[in-house]
Amino acid sequence: MIDRLRALRMDTTPLRASRDFRLLFLAGSVFYFGAMVSYVAIPFQVYKLTGSNFAVGAIGLVELAPIVVFGLYGGALADHVDRRKLLIGTGLGQAVFTAVLAANAFRDDPDVWVIFAVSVALASCSALQRPSREALLPRTVTHDQLPAANALSSFGIQIGLLAGPAVGGLLAAYVGIGWCFVIDACALVIASYLYLLMRSYPHREQTTPPSLAGIKEGMVYAFRRRDLLGTYFVDIVAMMFAAPVVLFPAIADQVFGQPQLLGMLYTSEVVGAMAATALSGWTARVHHHGRAIVLAAAGFGAMVALAGLMPNIWLVALFLALACGFDMISGIFRSTVWSQTIPESMRGRLAGIEMLSYSVGPLAGQVRGGVTADLWSVRGAVVSGGLACVAGVGITAAWLRDFWTYDARTDEHAIAERAVRQAAGEG
Structure with missing residues (x-):
């Protein structure tokens, strides 16, 4: 034990x-x-x-x-x-x-x-x-x-x-x-x-000054690799449907009538993410990173949906912490896929594209959450968003089969990058 x-x-x-x-x-x-x-x-x-x-x-x-x-x-x-x-x-x-x-x-x-x-x-x-x-x-x-x-x-x-x-x-x-x-x-x-x-x-190789052609080259590379495409789409889907941050004030004030506990909802996210990271030693023994990303993102959506059903704000905070723990695990594996497979010559441009997924998802999530809450209810916006996240992540995994079956031990890009780094004696 x-x-x-x-x-x-x-x-x-x-x-x-x-x-x-x-x-x-x-x-x-x-x-x-x-x-x-x-x-x-x-x-x-x-x-x-x-x-x-x-x-x-x-x-x-x-x-x-x-x-x-x-x-x-x-x-x-x-x-x-x-x-x-x-x-x-x-x-x-x-x-x-x-x-x-x-x-x-x-x-x-x-x-x-x-x-x-x-x-x-x-x-x-x-x-x-x-x-x-x-x-x-x-x-x-x-x-x-x-x-x-x-x-x-x-x-x-x-x-x-x-x-x-x-x-x-x-x-x-x-x-x-x-x-x-x-x-x-x-x-x-x-x-x-x-x-x-x-x-x-x-840089290990000859570089060229930044240009629109270079940016386009990075985008083409990212979209041709279905494993990378999966990491972007899963994150965008999860944030667009299930990110609940915009609804925190309404949850604390309108749903439970306890606006003084609003800060606890924000803190619960960070605490959940820190706990997941502190207990992340097991992640080094996982090789099917695409599968881990999908399951963790689905867990994030499921916990958000459960948070929207809870009868008191303390249980809401608990399930939000669990949700952010799942989201952090998904993030660790996404970062691992990026850092273990993207060539040195492309790493900066792909990091720039990664920033787009981080920006688009939460912004779309704020709009979706706010509109749904106004047209329906705060609880309805949270629960439906969480369930939509689970469904959307599942559809993404079915669409991008190469992402679901990704294995760091056999993936050609991971093998090539490992060989380059070993030859360079880095780390």
Whole structure:
């Protein structure tokens, strides 16, 4: 029994074996902590200045286009330039823009237009940076350590997602919104310094400058590989139908009449994801990653549907935590497929395309959830979304049989990438 419990523990081998992975892990944790402090501060400040919920929602709207455009361009850029230098430059750029938010917040009469303009600039820098960070991780560990490395990276992010909003809320309420941005700017400088300490990872092959043709090449590659296509479609389907975040305020206030417990619903998601990551040691022994992604995404939908049926808010929070645990497991296996099979020359562009799936799914889910709740009911929106997720994931698996039968031990792309990495002596 004890041995079985030990087998569930998160594998920390990458942290012990790779100095550069440790630096990447720490940088990511610090980065997301600071980002989540600002994530609380920006909408709070906009609402305080305008009193408009539409103005708060408009922040996400103005950020969408930069995420799409610069995410794709950042992916192409990551396949050409020194990724480490790009991480440092974009990190320092975000620190400067965040310092502008701090200076604006400390004024007696802050300008709302400054917040929107800087939010666009920050979204652009972040979109440029993320593909390089995703593409660099596989270079820091051995091929077989990638499942554990992806789980650890997710765990570090979850720490930031859990601690950042709590710190941001306290600072905004008791010290001042400006200090939230100061903390975030400092975190960005620290993360950039940690990237600076990493060694350089030059591209293995001759590269070409980013272009529309290069971006198109990445898209064609992604859509020709049905295993990769499955990872994108499963995530989009799950988020479009079952992501319940937009309905949390209505669940707490309208359904249960306990708006003071709204924060618990948000926290339950992070706690569930952290628990799943902490017990992710078993994932390294799974080889049918497509099947694992499908089952985990279906589990996510089923738990969301059950959450919508629960008679009290505490049980809702419990099932939301279970749902996000399943979603995290799906995410770990999706990251493993990407990092174990995508060639070095394509990794940045494919990370940019991955950002699109992360953006489109939740945005469509917000619209679907809100419209369904208004036309029917809050519970109906949650339950129907969860069931639709299970059905949609099943249809996707039946459509993309190559994705369902994917086996990391026999897949040609995984074998080829393993051979390249072993020949290069990486990790």
